[in-house]
Amino acid sequence: MATILVVDDELGIRALLSEILTDEGHTIELAENAGQARAVRERMRPDLVLLDIWMPDVDGVTLLKEWGSSGQLTMPVIMMSGHGTIDTAVEATKFGAIAFLEKPITLQKLLRAVEQALVKTAPRPAAPAPGLPSYAARPELPMHPHSSVLNHSGHAVAPVIAPVQALASEQLFELDRPLREARDAFEKSYFEFHLAKENGSMTRVAEKTGLERTHLYRKLKQLGVDLSRNKRNSQI
Secondary structure (H helix, E strand, O other): OOEEEEEOOOHHHHHHHHHHHHHOOOEEEEEOOHHHHHHHHHHOOOOEEEEEOOOOOOOHHHHHHHHHHOOOOOOOEEEEEOOOOHHHHHHHHHOOOOEEEEOOOOHHHHHHHHHHHHHHHOOOOOOOOOOOOHHHHOOOOOOOOOOEEEOOOOOEEEEOOOOHHHHHHOOOOOOOOOHHHHHHHHHHHHHHHHHHHOOOOHHHHHHHHOOOHHHHHHHHHHHOOOHHHHHHHHOO
8 A cells, every 4th residue: 555644733633644544554654744744755755645735834835835846746745724715726736736635524535535646646567578478467367376377388487376366265164163153254254355355445345345434343353353464465
């Protein structure tokens, strides 16, 4: 997933955005003013910045201009404000912002804006190596974990790692146990499969499984699903 810098002088806003985006599998950096935001940008290049417009020292639009003039605006920036106007939003986009979120920010608008920003800047997948069949570069095809790619002469040249879907079809469950234990084992594997498939996104797993996020979170805790592992995997 992505590394996202959240810049806002309100502690509550920073905490809320951090919690939501961390649940989605992202790594979050926090800054409460322009000075801290500059320090983070000097240290690294985040994949996305959520930048508040009205801050006590230097406002967000000024910081945006500064990054643009110094060649540091190499990541998408989404502006945020509870007192913004159309003129402010237009000015921000003129200086490099790709979107504007008005506070209070709803969960749906936040996640949609973040997803769209990251999709626009995501690198395109590499083309398949010359001489290999096109399916060799498509991990979504169900292939056996021990199968190989064959070159034009029919010789195996590389093993293919099975995707999540193929591995899931080979999952075995021990049925000689009490019903509750067997059901819990199945549900745990079921949710782990969907978490892996959705890169640790709690929102997308909730949509796929038809559960509310709060209910889903309680269910995963009850089943002993390691959420931290899914977050680590989603950042690879």
